[in-house]
Amino acid sequence: MTADLHAEAEFLDVARTAFASSDGEEALRSLGWWELLAHLDDPELRPAIYAVFRAQGSELGSSAALGGLLAQPYLEHTDRVAGSVMSAIRRRSKTRGVVWVVVGDPADRELLIDRPGAGATIVAAADVSLRRIDVPGRLPLHEIQIDVDVLPSTIDEACAATARERSLAIGRIAISLEILGAAEKALELAVDYAGQREQFGQAIGEFQAVRHLLAWAQTDCVALDSTALHALRLGDDLPVGFDAVVKALAGRNGRRACERSLQVLGGIGFTTELDHHHLHSRVLALDGLLGTAASLSRELGLSLRTGGRHPGFPSALLLADG
Amino acid sequence: MSALEKVATDPLHDVRAYAAGFEHWLAAPPDSLRAATAPLPNYADRVSAMAAMMRDLHDAGWSRYGWPEESGGLGGTILHRGAFWETLSRHHVPGMALFEHLEILAPALVAMGPPDFVSQALPALLSGQELWAQGFSEPDAGSDLASLRTVAVAGDGGFKINGRKIWTSWARYATWCLVLARTGTPESRHRGLTAFIVDLRSPGVEVRAIEQANGTDELAEVTFDDVHVSDARIVGHLDGGWKVAMHILSHERGTFAWFRHCFLYQQLTDGLEHGGADSDAQLGDALLDLAAVTTTSHAGLHAHAADDPLGPKAAFTKLLLCEAERSVNSWRYDLDADLAIGVQDDETAMRRQEYLFSRIVTVYGGSQQMQLETIAKQTLRLP
Ligand SMILES: Cc1cc2nc3c(=O)[nH]c(=O)nc-3n(C[C@H](O)[C@H](O)[C@H](O)COP(=O)(O)OP(=O)(O)OC[C@H]3O[C@@H](n4cnc5c(N)ncnc54)[C@H](O)[C@@H]3O)c2cc1C
Numbered sequence: 001m002t003a004d005l006h007a008e009a010e011f012l013d014v015a016r017t018a019f020a021s022s023d024g025e026e027a028l029r030s031l032g033w034w035e036l037l038a039h040l041d042d043p044e045l046r047p048a049i050y051a052v053f054r055a056q057g058s059e060l061g062s063s064a065a066l067g068g069l070l071a072q073p074y075l076e077h078t079d080r081v082a083g084s085v086m087s088a089i090r091r092r093s094k095t096r097g098v099v100w101v102v103v104g105d106p107a108d109r110e111l112l113i114d115r116p117g118a119g120a121t122i123v124a125a126a127d128v129s130l131r132r133i134d135v136p137g138r139l140p141l142h143e144i145q146i147d148v149d150v151l152p153s154t155i156d157e158a159c160a161a162t163a164r165e166r167s168l169a170i171g172r173i174a175i176s177l178e179i180l181g182a183a184e185k186a187l188e189l190a191v192d193y194a195g196q197r198e199q200f201g202q203a204i205g206e207f208q209a210v211r212h213l214l215a216w217a218q219t220d221c222v223a224l225d226s227t228a229l230h231a232l233r234l235g236d237d238l239p240v241g242f243d244a245v246v247k248a249l250a251g252r253n254g255r256r257a258c259e260r261s262l263q264v265l266g267g268i269g270f271t272t273e274l275d276h277h278h279l280h281s282r283v284l285a286l287d288g289l290l291g292t293a294a295s296l297s298r299e300l301g302l303s304l305r306t307g308g309r310h311p312g313f314p315s316a317l318l319l320a321d322g
Numbered sequence: 323m324s325a326l327e328k329v330a331t332d333p334l335h336d337v338r339a340y341a342a343g344f345e346h347w348l349a350a351p352p353d354s355l356r357a358a359t360a361p362l363p364n365y366a367d368r369v370s371a372m373a374a375m376m377r378d379l380h381d382a383g384w385s386r387y388g389w390p391e392e393s394g395g396l397g398g399t400i401l402h403r404g405a406f407w408e409t410l411s412r413h414h415v416p417g418m419a420l421f422e423h424l425e426i427l428a429p430a431l432v433a434m435g436p437p438d439f440v441s442q443a444l445p446a447l448l449s450g451q452e453l454w455a456q457g458f459s460e461p462d463a464g465s466d467l468a469s470l471r472t473v474a475v476a477g478d479g480g481f482k483i484n485g486r487k488i489w490t491s492w493a494r495y496a497t498w499c500l501v502l503a504r505t506g507t508p509e510s511r512h513r514g515l516t517a518f519i520v521d522l523r524s525p526g527v528e529v530r531a532i533e534q535a536n537g538t539d540e541l542a543e544v545t546f547d548d549v550h551v552s553d554a555r556i557v558g559h560l561d562g563g564w565k566v567a568m569h570i571l572s573h574e575r576g577t578f579a580w581f582r583h584c585f586l587y588q589q590l591t592d593g594l595e596h597g598g599a600d601s602d603a604q605l606g607d608a609l610l611d612l613a614a615v616t617t618t619s620h621a622g623l624h625a626h627a628a629d630d631p632l633g634p635k636a637a638f639t640k641l642l643l644c645e646a647e648r649s650v651n652s653w654r655y656d657l658d659a660d661l662a663i664g665v666q667d668d669e670t671a672m673r674r675q676e677y678l679f680s681r682i683v684t685v686y687g688g689s690q691q692m693q694l695e696t697i698a699k700q701t702l703r704l705p
Contacts (some may be wrong), residue, residue, distance in 0.1 A: 100702075191702050191704065207477075212698070214702055215697035216641075218697055218701060222642075224614075226621060227614055230621075294604070297610065298602045299606065300605075300608075301597075301609065302602045304594065310587070310591065310609075
């Protein structure tokens, strides 16, 4: 386990450097990520595949990685290869109803749109009208502007249904890691600042009130890190509902870590002088995709209360698999 | 085939096989287990019920997994113990009631205690016959443990201990106490401490129960007046008590959370009938807190199983456990107005005890503020 952790940490460093020094698409190419993606079922390679999301979060990178990952479980029902298709995400807007979004730039790829009940369809991005919206947090999204319900289905409902469940689970874990990356970076900014900024003749990091805020933010991150990596290690043995636990924890703890860091940064944190606002907004935007912390917590509570279903159990399983 | 079905047959080398075997055995549980699941708000009753159950589980061998053979166990690792208590929690045993020291003190005794003594003492603890207390805190030494003043002076083939310990959980029911005493100069702080095993039946020991705010009385004050202890009852080395204390605290903060949180899960599931749609979000939130404990303490168990203890990182697990204790109990409290009023029946009385206890967990084993300081210093490296 320790050796794995080292390998994970090393890959994460490499991925961070790649995202810090080049554009997201270029970073993925240089990391050989699309080739790795085809090996999603390989437990040895899985941590490296997901580390990219954490790096993307901390470096505020943007790429087609999420869409590509989400599409992966569907590909066995098609003749497409990893990286050629990006899956769109369905989200619900209070004012506009169902909206389909693609994270990152689809460029010349195909889009996979999975409509529960009606199977999935694959169309060339060039053939649909897309509206780019620059979400705060340096996260380019594209909204699909056509009525997707009229498109013929490429993957029938039975096949799509199995892929759908898996896609949602892996997507939630990937987004959670991206949230973690962004929250960790926001905390890093605040820790550095606490060591430098002086008030009352001393570094503010010497004040216990400040130290404890930062320690709580770190605890938020550690809880998320541990839970998300645990999910990766469990792989196919992931208990039903655990992906929702990870994503809810990510939304909740990610936001909390950003808020705590913001408090330590004081006024400057609320400006565009520092990257904190980008990181914070990235966390908020990602909280909004594939289930917010608020909605998922409620669902988890509901399913435990009415079905007795408990994603943490049986844990003898968790115990045995390091 | 799901991973759970892939159960091999060797309980010693496969924790899942062990868990499955124990579960199978529990299909016809001993009467003592049924008795221990009853709500027993009177602490002395709970102690006897638990001791009787532990005796049966020891005699049947289940509690001996996870402990080395030379200490009276059957071999295996802390993961076996994790599965043992998790299984009991699912069978509605409400908590570890004073067997907590199996997961706080006992690992240090096994690792650093005098082997002859431990090979007798561990089976006696496992079978509920001779219980333990931890004598660290003093009236003037709480968070600042290294300032403690109980002294042990050499002479007569041993040491004479004088001083006063407080908040010594379960001392009233215990035969043995692990006492941290000063063997160095008064200024020696953590460098001049030694861990002694003291027989609480010795002349000069006085144990006074302390009644607690939640109505139980497991805490005690223990005074030592010229109490003799032989050299052979030192754990670790002379003046090496801090290392023993840190070993114990690393378990109390890092791995104990696993054991404790199994019971918190059960408290949630046992209270579901009180819930409603308007509290689902709160319930889900408590599940998130528990999941964070599951995964961090799981990592702690594996680290300890691999002989690579957590050290300062245990502070995170401790903080997360406290959060989970609070959120689970807040959910139960918010759903049941009877808890606010107090004692109507045994079940409510127990829940209220648990609720109030969840409000002090941020103090024992090193307070929340001390854990935050550890993180600020050791992980964040703040000035
Ligand atoms: C239920 C329970 C069971 C216990 N069982 C045992 C046992 O079996 N054996 C044993 O030896 N002890 C036991 N203890 C004692 C426990 O370890 C101490 O209570 C704990 O170490 C805190 O010490 P104190 O109570 O003296 O509080 P203090 O140290 O006086 O602290 C009081 C408050 O001040 C804060 N504080 C102190 N110093 C600082 C600082 N430097 N910075 C910021 N805040 C600070 C603390 O966080 C706390 O909030 C138990 C306690 C409880 C509540």
